[in-house]
Amino acid sequence: MEATEIHPEVSFVVPLYNTGEGLRPLLDAFRALSLPETWELVLVDDGSTDGTAAAARRAVADFPAPVRVVELARNFGEHAAVLEGYRHASGDFVVNLDDDLQNPPGEAVKLVRHLRESDAEVVYSRYAEKKHPWARNVASWLANCCATFLLGKPQDLYLSSFRALRRDLVGRIVAYRGPYPYVDGLILGATNRIATLEVEHVERQEGRSGYTLRKLIRLALSLLFDFSVMPLRIASVLGVLLCVLGGLILTEVVLETLLVGQRQLGWGSLMGALAVFSGAQLLMLGIIGEYVGRAFLTVSGKPQSLVRTLTTHVKPPSS
Incomplete structure (x- = not known):
């Protein structure tokens, strides 16, 4: 009608x-x-x-x-x-x-x-x-x-x-x-x-x-x-915490070298630390990529x- x-x-x-x-x-x-x-x-x-x-x-x-x-x-x-x-x-x-x-x-x-x-x-x-x-x-x-x-x-x-x-x-x-x-x-x-x-x-x-x-x-x-931009803020906080953790680990290594001498570090702990830092970096990239992708779809007129x-x-x- x-x-x-x-x-x-x-x-x-x-x-x-x-x-x-x-x-x-x-x-x-x-x-x-x-x-x-x-x-x-x-x-x-x-x-x-x-x-x-x-x-x-x-x-x-x-x-x-x-x-x-x-x-x-x-x-x-x-x-x-x-x-x-x-x-x-x-x-x-x-x-x-x-x-x-x-x-x-x-x-x-x-x-x-x-x-x-x-x-x-x-x-x-x-x-x-x-x-x-x-x-x-x-x-x-x-x-x-x-x-x-x-x-x-x-x-x-x-x-x-x-x-x-x-x-x-x-x-x-x-x-x-x-x-x-x-x-x-x-x-x-x-x-x-x-x-x-x-x-x-x-x-x-x-x-x-x-x-x-x-x-x-x-x-x-x-x-x-x-x-919300809260995921980006969480990623920033996570990045700061990992930097602090990395700095503490580096300080411990330097002090141990000066006071005790060089030691053979364990392969397991090295791989574990590498996995944590690499995973955190990929998580942050994924969060940033999600925002960029959604912004692109919005600008392109989806x-x-x-x-x-x-x-x-x-x-x-x-x-």
Whole structure:
């Protein structure tokens, strides 16, 4: 359907990836949503290979609210998909949630209410009990610890993908066009007006998480190298410590030669020291190379995401 100008009060952004049979329950949950404010739904298909984008376009033909279906040209990752969804959302309040319904749309309304009543620019969800698998929980814990150390995140703040933002904050973070986005890093760098709200977290009903070990590692690297120079500082400190260690060893050798005379040094200790120093040098080169490579990809214009199709469904007029 031909797109028209839409200015809802609330936008719900949902990234999709091989959602499959879970698409129908997701849309049914939004159909049953009770919200007095005007709202829209933005579905971002992140390069699914199971026909999720086409199924979404068919399923929203009779949807009771405006819907935008954004199909990306390939899989760019959840954070790139969320940012693309933010760019196509037009609400005064923007909530993003996953497609697995572990965060019911009714809980998203609570985030909007809390955001509207506070002076915060973003409200993060927190859970009394998370229903993710243990491996996902461990990965989330590690990511939050790294964000605290590298980005200065408050220790009592849990970085959840279920969050609500004001329009002004959305406008600030979507200006980022780097090829390796990290939404929480952008938010922490753009505001200090952050609130939290405890919401319900339920068991996943359909399919399994799209996060693989490779994607988790990629996310960790984005956190390390795109939003912090801490690895370079750590490499500098390591270099200083190794120089001091080398100086101490050299001093010990000179003193031993002067006081005791020359001795035949052990081959094992020599090889061990060589391995430590060589490994440290390669580690530092690797860290510097990672920064240089990412800077090159950013300067050369590696796209953050590419939209293949954009379909807008406008709510039919009431009879």
